[in-house]
Amino acid sequence: MTNTERTPERTPERTPERTTARTTERARLIAAADHHDGVEPFSEAFVRGLHEDLGHRHVERREGDELVGLAAVAPDGSAELVVHPRARRRGHGRALLDEVFAHNAQAGVWAHGNLPAAQEVARSLSLQVTRELLVMGIDGDALETAAHPKVPAGYTALAYPEAVETYGRERVEQQWLDVNNDAFSWHPEQGGWDLGRLHQGMETDWFDPDGVWFLFDGETMAGFHWTKVHPDSTGEVYVVGVATEYRGKGLGEPLLSVGLEHLVKQGSSRVILYVEADNAPAVKRYKQMGFAVRESHVVYANTANTSNTAQ
Secondary structure (H helix, E strand, O other), X not given: OEEEEEEEOOOOOOOHHHHHHHHHHHHHHHHHHHHHHOOOOOOHHHHHOOOOOOOOEEEEEXXXXXXXXXXXXXXXXXXXXXXXXXXXOOOHHHHHHHHHHHHOOOOEEEEOOOOHHHHHHHHHOOOEEEEEEEEEEEEHHHHHHHOOOOOOOOEEEEEHHHHHHHHOHHHHHHHHHHHHHHHOOOOOOOOXXXXXXXXXXXXXXXXXXXXXXXXXXXXXXXXXXXXXXXXOOOEEEEEEEEOHHHOOOOOHHHHHHHHHHHHHHOOOOEEEEEEEOOOHHHHHHHHHHOOEEEEEEEEEEOHHHHHHHHO
């Protein structure tokens, strides 16, 4: 017998023990899907939302006492969902999507890997792809070649600890924030940060201050490269950004290479990055450096609902 439990992130009667048990149960569901599909169904922010108060609304699907489906909707309208591999093609995915759109008709639902099952459900609901994010990767000889930075004359590459020692933490972090918000003013997740959001990112378990690199023009930060190392040693170009006034000066490639060199020294034999599919110049640049497309992540939305709301 199938039943649906609709659960907000926190309820008054919840005890720490129940919260821990529920979080563990949800984590197991996500892990089962990841193991089966080879793609993590929930992104970092949504995983954090399972145990942090980020304002996410969660909806569950159960078969008896077993959790077989979970959807999460963020305050900004983005959503993610997962169905246990053993419970697919039983209507759980569609039921979760119905709940998501009932909560927010303009929600954008991520389909990580854009797997056939997700495409099938999207077609059944006449959902359209409104955004595509590519995962590109580099390894082998291509990585070795790309991980040899040539810093232009007049510029200095410094890791976060060195930069703080040289210029002071407050100045470095403010310039980092300014460059980030300048470079990503258009980006729905990366733009519009404040120091609190930056510090939140720096407090993650995986954050390594030695993995954040800056390119300085004298005392002015021209760009930054924030790297990440996954548990399996895969490296990631987490965020790389160049200030507007320094674009077109050929700084993107050396900035990227500085981070790649660090990741290789940390033991990464493979490095990935995420890039918007419609950012043709960036995709072209990464391909020229040896990156290749490995995965596609898309956002599905009910464009009919969006049009009706706009009218």
